[in-house]
Amino acid sequence: MGKQRGNLERKYPTRRSMHWNLETRYRILLSINNAIITQTSRVKLFQALATEIHKHFRYDRLSINLYDPETESLSYFAAADGIAPEGISSKESRPLAKGSVAQMVITSKSPVIIEDLNRYEDLPSVISMLDSGLTATMAFPLMVRNRILGSVHFSFRKRPEDMHDLVEVLTDVSNQVAIAVDNMLNYVALAKVNENLERQKRFLMVNGNDAYHRDHFFYASPAMAEIMSQIELVADTDASVLITGETGTGKDYLARTVHNLSSRRDHLFVKINCPALTESLIESELFGHGKGAFTGAHVQRVGRFEMGNGGTVFLDEVGDLPANLQAKLLQVIQDGEFERVGESRAIKVNIRIIAATNQDLENSMRNGSFRRDLYYRLNMVTIHTPRLKDRPEDIALLVERLTKLQAKQMNRPAPEYSDLALEKLIHYHWPGNVRELKNLVIRLVILRPGMRISEADIDKILSTFQTEQQIPVSTLADAERTHIERALIKCKGVLGGPHGAARLLGMPRSTLQYRLRKFGLNPHDYQRGEGTS
Numbered sequence: 444m445g446k447q448r449g450n451l452e453r454k455y456p457t458r459r460s461m462h463w464n465l466e467t468r469y470r471i472l473l474s475i476n477n478a479i480i481t482q483t484s485r486v487k488l489f490q491a492l493a494t495e496i497h498k499h500f501r502y503d504r505l506s507i508n509l510y511d512p513e514t515e516s517l518s519y520f521a522a523a524d525g526i527a528p529e530g531i532s533s534k535e536s537r538p539l540a541k542g543s544v545a546q547m548v549i550t551s552k553s554p555v556i557i558e559d560l561n562r563y564e565d566l567p568s569v570i571s572m573l574d575s576g577l578t579a580t581m582a583f584p585l586m587v588r589n590r591i592l593g594s595v596h597f598s599f600r601k602r603p604e605d606m607h608d609l610v611e612v613l614t615d616v617s618n619q620v621a622i623a624v625d626n627m628l629n630y631v632a633l634a635k636v637n638e639n640l641e642r643q644k645r646f647l648m649v650n651g652n653d654a655y656h657r658d659h660f661f662y663a664s665p666a667m668a669e670i671m672s673q674i675e676l677v678a679d680t681d682a683s684v685l686i687t688g689e690t691g692t693g694k695d696y697l698a699r700t701v702h703n704l705s706s707r708r709d710h711l712f713v714k715i716n717c718p719a720l721t722e723s724l725i726e727s728e729l730f731g732h733g734k735g736a737f738t739g740a741h742v743q744r745v746g747r748f749e750m751g752n753g754g755t756v757f758l759d760e761v762g763d764l765p766a767n768l769q770a771k772l773l774q775v776i777q778d779g780e781f782e783r784v785g786e787s788r789a790i791k792v793n794i795r796i797i798a799a800t801n802q803d804l805e806n807s808m809r810n811g812s813f814r815r816d817l818y819y820r821l822n823m824v825t826i827h828t829p830r831l832k833d834r835p836e837d838i839a840l841l842v843e844r845l846t847k848l849q850a851k852q853m854n855r856p857a858p859e860y861s862d863l864a865l866e867k868l869i870h871y872h873w874p875g876n877v878r879e880l881k882n883l884v885i886r887l888v889i890l891r892p893g894m895r896i897s898e899a900d901i902d903k904i905l906s907t908f909q910t911e912q913q914i915p916v917s918t919l920a921d922a923e924r925t926h927i928e929r930a931l932i933k934c935k936g937v938l939g940g941p942h943g944a945a946r947l948l949g950m951p952r953s954t955l956q957y958r959l960r961k962f963g964l965n966p967h968d969y970q971r972g973e974g975t976s
């Protein structure tokens with residue numbers, strides 16, 4: 444289309460409307476606004492808009508186009524109201540056609556008014572309108588925060604007599620429509636994000652941790668059977684539960700079982716590994732923080748207690764909680780509320796607390812490292828998980844079931860155990876409890892798939908376990924020094940360059956030199972590619 448013709452028809456004097464004085468205009472805008480703000484779907488919003496606009500103006504076709512700048516395409520916000528010209532698909536998105544009315548509005552970001560469509564027969568989009576009896580059209584850009592969302596089009600069989608006034612009023616109406624469309628798009632996008640999160644949450648709750656799957660917990664001992672019946676009794680109450688026992692005895696699993704058997708099962712089980720909480724971020728991790736609460740807090744963060752609302756918060760290794768947090772935790776348990784870091788608004792939560800420890804908390808209370816009042820809050824019910832060696836009835840069953848399970852998960856044939864091999868396992872002292880047994884089984888499934896396991900095999904694997912446990916763990920500084928020395932030997936004392944130790948260690952030469960001074964190492968001592976001792 445000739446640009447001149449478009450501009451010519453687009454220019455309108457801004458004069459006060461004869462028909463619609465200011466008061467009437469406000470009333471119209473208010474009634475349109477009221478009709479659209481409560482809508483929660485695109486279709487309903489569009490219908491409400493069309494109905495409301497029709498009360499005040501006569502049109503023969505109303506449509507809203509959404510523009511996608513990335514693909515330079517258009518799609519309808521909802522099916523158009525009124526006359527549907529042929530050849531315009533209301534479902535799929537279509538490229539923004541050159542010379543179309545929508546393209547002119549979107550690229551110029553200003554209204555396009557065509558009083559007589561007959562004069563623009565050369566435009567494809569006009570032909571289909573003319574064919575369906577439309578003779579005039581007005582299109583307005585939908586702008587929000589300087590961004591073009593699309594265009595709204597009003598078309599007429601007969602040119603309205605009050606065209607000039609109508610343009611003025613419809614410009615205001617279009618601004619209103621733009622806000623409503625923007626809100627709706629954001630609303631729909633947010634609802635989608637929420638739906639996805641909800642789906643992911645459900646997936647994680649069902650499939651999250653196979654190690655703690657309900658059918659993957661095995662026991663045959665009366666001691667464990669007694670514990671399971673206690674758990675069933677306590678699960679559907681809100682009583683706090685303290686689970687004690689050595690590492691690897693199944694405390695974590697039991698905590699999840701309490702949650703899964705309770706009416707809180709549809710909410711989250713939030714685990715807090717107390718020793719892993721770093722001093723500096725501990726509070727924001729647990730209670731969340733407001734935006735800008737401290738340097739680096741760019742967005743608001745929901746803490747673990749808030750996440751667990753309605754569900755269960757599991758405090759693993761609670762004996763390691765520092766004193767200041769013990770006080771805070773007590774307060775949260777007592778009041779059922781807390782504040783995010785940097786915010787003063789109290790957040791109410793309904794959580795059930797389960798705590799676990801392998802420490803003797805009674806002793807910690809006596810020596811003052813654990814608060815007595817917190818202890819009594821945490822252990823309305825105490826469940827003690829016995830060591831594996833104290834429930835030998837479980838061992839054979841665990842070996843057999845875990846072997847089958849692991850073999851299936853790794854898609855390998857399960858090894859079989861000789862009687863003597865099993866006997867050996869039953870009499871082993873299992874310092875790492877079930878976790879250690881599970882590790883042993885995993886190794887056997889990997890190293891001896893489908894084979895028969897002899898007593899000698901068990902002896903061998905248990906001796907490697909013991910050796911591993913006996914190798915002393917060096918300090919980080921010692922490990923770093925040894926590692927740097929290995930690099931110096933390999934590079935024959937050369938620090939810089941492509942074959943130097945700095946490159947090998949992935950650190951700047953200056954940093955390496957600093958470390959050498961710190962450890963009292965001299966690169967010259969390694970020139971022969973050997974160590975100093």
Ligand SMILES: Nc1ncnc2c1ncn2[C@@H]1O[C@H](COP(=O)(O)OP(=O)(O)OP(=O)(O)O)[C@@H](O)[C@H]1O
Binds near residue numbers: 660662690759801878
């Ligand atoms: N009875 C059981 N049946 C099957 N697997 C078990 C059983 N008990 C423990 N496990 C497995 O042993 C591993 C350790 O269990 P869990 O994490 O519950 O122990 P824990 O007492 O919480 O250990 P920690 O104190 O070190 O956190 C997990 O992989 C768990 O699935």
